[in-house]
Amino acid sequence: xRKTLSIxxxxxxxxxxxxxxxxxxxxxxxxxxxxxxAHVTEQVLQPSGEIISELTKAAPEMDSSKLKQHQVKAFENxxxxxxxxxxxxxxxxxxxxxxxxxxxxxYTYTGYIQQESTSSYLYPIYVQPGSILQVxxxxxxxxQLDYDLYLYEFDMSTGELNPNPIDYSIYGTYLNNYENxxxxxxxxxxxxxxxxxxxxxxxxxxxxxxxSINDPFYLTVSTSSTYDAYETxxxxxxAYPFTVATGGSTLASRSINSEVDQDWYTITVPESRNYDAMxxxxxxxxxxxxxxxxxxxxxxxxxMALTPSxxxxxxxxxxxxxxxxxxxxxxxxNNYSLHLQPVLRADKLVITGYNSNGGPNDYPSYAYGxxxxxxxxxxxxxxxAATSDNYAVAxxxxxxxxxxxxxxxxxxxxxxxxxxxxxxxxEFSITLSLPxxxxxxxxxxxxxxxxxxxxxxxGVLARVTDRPSVNDTxxxxxxxxxxxxx
Numbered sequence: 001x002r003k004t005l006s007i008x009x010x011x012x013x014x015x016x017x018x019x020x021x022x023x024x025x026x027x028x029x030x031x032x033x034x035x036x037x038a039h040v041t042e043q044v045l046q047p048s049g050e051i052i053s054e055l056t057k058a059a060p061e062m063d064s065s066k067l068k069q070h071q072v073k074a075f076e077n078x079x080x081x082x083x084x085x086x087x088x089x090x091x092x093x094x095x096x097x098x099x100x101x102x103x104x105x106x107y108t109y110t111g112y113i114q115q116e117s118t119s120s121y122l123y124p125i126y127v128q129p130g131s132i133l134q135v136x137x138x139x140x141x142x143x144q145l146d147y148d149l150y151l152y153e154f155d156m157s158t159g160e161l162n163p164n165p166i167d168y169s170i171y172g173t174y175l176n177n178y179e180n181x182x183x184x185x186x187x188x189x190x191x192x193x194x195x196x197x198x199x200x201x202x203x204x205x206x207x208x209x210x211x212s213i214n215d216p217f218y219l220t221v222s223t224s225s226t227y228d229a230y231e232t233x234x235x236x237x238x239a240y241p242f243t244v245a246t247g248g249s250t251l252a253s254r255s256i257n258s259e260v261d262q263d264w265y266t267i268t269v270p271e272s273r274n275y276d277a278m279x280x281x282x283x284x285x286x287x288x289x290x291x292x293x294x295x296x297x298x299x300x301x302x303x304m305a306l307t308p309s310x311x312x313x314x315x316x317x318x319x320x321x322x323x324x325x326x327x328x329x330x331x332x333x334n335n336y337s338l339h340l341q342p343v344l345r346a347d348k349l350v351i352t353g354y355n356s357n358g359g360p361n362d363y364p365s366y367a368y369g370x371x372x373x374x375x376x377x378x379x380x381x382x383x384x385a386a387t388s389d390n391y392a393v394a395x396x397x398x399x400x401x402x403x404x405x406x407x408x409x410x411x412x413x414x415x416x417x418x419x420x421x422x423x424x425x426x427e428f429s430i431t432l433s434l435p436x437x438x439x440x441x442x443x444x445x446x447x448x449x450x451x452x453x454x455x456x457x458x459g460v461l462a463r464v465t466d467r468p469s470v471n472d473t474x475x476x477x478x479x480x481x482x483x484x485x486x
Contacts, residue, residue, distance in 0.1 A: 042350040042384045044392040044426055047247035049341075055230055055240040055251075058266070061320060062237055062302050066170045066208060072152060072163050078124060078200055079159030103226035103333060104258040109219045113147060113207035123202035124154065127193040127223055132231050134190040134222045135203055136260035139173070140215035141183045146173040147217055149187035150204040156195075161202060166191055169235040172301035173209070179328075185296070185304040188262045190232030222258040226333050230254060230263075236296070236304065236322040239264035244278070246391055248341035256291060256331040263325040267295075267340070271318045274387035275342035280323070281312050283337035290329025291336055296322045313343055346396040346422075346464045347388035351472045355380040358479070366443055366477060368457060373477040380431040383462050383472065385422050392426030397465040400430040404458045404478060406438040419465060428462075439480030454480040 111120045127133045139147040151167040154160065169187035176183065193199045205217060230253075233240060242265040243249065254263055267278075280293050295307040295314050307314045307321065325338060353360055357376030364373050381400045385393040399419045407413040413435035422428045439454030456478040463471035 042352050042386070044384055044386045044390050046425065047344065047391045048245065049247035050245040050249050052242070052249055052251040053253070055242075055253075057233075057238060058241050060237040060239075061266075062298060063300075064170070064237075066148065066302075067165070067168055070148070070150070070206065070208075072150065072161070072165070072202075072204060073119075075121075075123070075161045075202065077159040078154045078156075078161070104222050104224040104331075106220060106222040106259055109221070110216050111205060111219060112213060112216050113205060113211045114213050115211040116207050116209060118207055118211065120205045121202060122205075122219060122221070124200035125203060125221060125223075126198050126200050127191075128198050128225070129193055129196055131223050131225045132190060132192045132227050132257075133201060134224070134232065134234055134258050134260050134262075135188065136220045136234075136262075137169075137187040137205055138218040138220075139184055139187065140212060140217060141175060141181070142210075142212070142215060143173060143175060144210050145207070145212060145215065146209035147187065148206045148208050149189050150206060151189040151191060152202040152204065153191070154200040154202065156197060156199055165204075167232075167234070169237070170208075170302055171235075172299070172303035174299065174303035174305055176304075176306040178306070185306075186262075188234035188260065190234035192227075192232055220260045222260050224257045224261075227257040227261075228254045228335070231257070231261075233264050234262045236264050236266070236298070236324070239266040239322055241265070242267050242323065242340065244340045244342060246274070246342060246344070248279075248339060250337060250339045252335050252337040254325075254338075255333055255335050256286075256289075256325065256327045257333065259327060259331055261326065261331065265323040265325075267321045267323060269316050269318055269321065273318070273342075273345075274347070274389055274391060275316070275344050277313045277315050277343035279312050279339075279341040279343055280309070280314060281339050281341075282325070285334070286332075286336040289327060289332060291325060291327050293323060293325050293338060296324070298322060343395075344387050344391055344393045346385040346393040346467060346470055348386045348390075349383060349398065349462055349464055349470050349472050350386075351381060351383040351460065351462050351474055353382045354476065355382075364477070366441075366453070366455070369475070371475045371477055373455070373479050374434065374437075374458070375479045377434045377436065378431060379416075379434050379476075380429060381460060381462060382427065382429045384426045385428065385464060385470075386426055392422075392424070394422055394424045394426060396422045396426070398422060398428045398430070399463055399465050400432065401461045401463075402432055402434065402458060402476075403461075404435070404438070404456050406440040406456050407435065411435075434478065437478040437480035450485050452483045454482065456480070 137149045149169040150165040167189040173184045296304040354372045356374045362373045385396045401417040416432040418430040437456045445451045460474045
């Protein structure tokens with residue numbers, strides 16, 4: 001730090017001597033009444049936020065090649081079954097747990113896929129008119145296994161199974177670190193019965209890679225009559241594009257209507273961005289219910305890698321990301337509030353002014369040029385941090401360093417520094433307590449009343465702490481004393 005600052009001072013001094021030596025003025029600017037050459041306030045833009053009022057699905061960007069290679073086997077006609085119990089032979093197992101509320105009924109089953117390229121089925125699942133079906137499969141936490149989930153519907157007029165899935169979840173296996181341990185992202189599918197009568201569905205758990213007689217998967221099935229207008233979007237293939245404004249975007253028109261409800265959004269981060277991280281949070285009531293908002297990146301074979309979060313901030317690069325909202329505990333028909341706020345990157349930092357005992361406008365023209373003059377031992381530096389496109393950057397840590405080379409290294413007086421966080425307008429203000437000026441330079445100021453001023457030339461460096469290349473430097477005078485008639 002010290003070598004860097006010393007070099008900065010030397011370079012500024014060279015500049016000053018080259019262009020300022022001839023700017024010698026006989027009188028102090030403050031004494032002559034001329035307008036001081038003070039810093040001009042940097043005008044930055046205040047980023048504005050927006051409320052997301054409408055969502056529109058876009059074509060999925062994920063790989064669907066696994067779907068083309070998969071084909072469900074033929075099934076018995078739904079109408080030819082003599083009893084409902086005969087049709088229940090396809091159940092994976094008796095339900096291990098059952099839960100229900102006024103709006104959602106949920107069943108959980110345990111099953112096994114013993115060999116690769118084989119399936120387990122659950123049918124028929126009946127859904128009432130106007131209700132939705134949501135299904136989640138929690139696969140074994142094994143890198144050697146890759147299970148997929150498919151949803152089919154029966155033709156209620158003929159009883160035949162439509163062999164084309166109406167929804168599917170085909171993530172590749174990728175073990176993420178969750179709060180409850182290591183695991184791959186759950187496979188989820190869903191549909192809404194928009195007909196006037198009940199409909200029957202079939203669920204297929206398929207062993208795309210591997211099988212196990214010891215490691216079970218868990219299938220949770222939920223039906224609900226209350227849900228938001230954008231259901232169903234149970235996996236990343238159905239993600240809604242989410243545009244994030246410079247000042248942040250908020251969505252408050254969605255709810256989590258069952259314990260397996262998954263809401264998905266996609267975010268595209270352009271190369272020409274002014275941020276490298278995103279702050280993601282939910283309202284306090286939703287957090288109290290156990291809601292989570294997680295960001296994923298899609299790797300090859302649709303492997304979904306959880307992006308680590310620290311204090312709600314996730315680091316981002318150029319590309320497409322997938323955001324899911326779900327619950328780990330309770331759920332509610334009340335809408336949650338999802339807020340995404342770009343953590344703007346400070347690409348520019350400007351010193352906008354100074355203050356000391358002589359006030360903010362003390363800019364004399366000494367022989368080395370016109371610079372601010374510190375009077376006394378209290379020195380305040382103000383400035384602003386902004387993006388490359390001039391938006392104010394809040395919550396950026398800024399460090400200000402003052403150096404006086406006339407003090408020796410061992411004196412503990414050569415440097416003073418301080419750190420502060422920018423406010424919502426990107427502004428910072430740091431006050432340093434300085435040692436006395438050594439009065440190393442003397443300058444005779446002739447006139448009707450003559451004075452000799454004694455002062456030091458000092459350097460000032462303001463920089464963004466985690467991006468030290470983003471900085472501003474300047475020269476200031478530190479006044480020691482004056483002698484009448486010198």
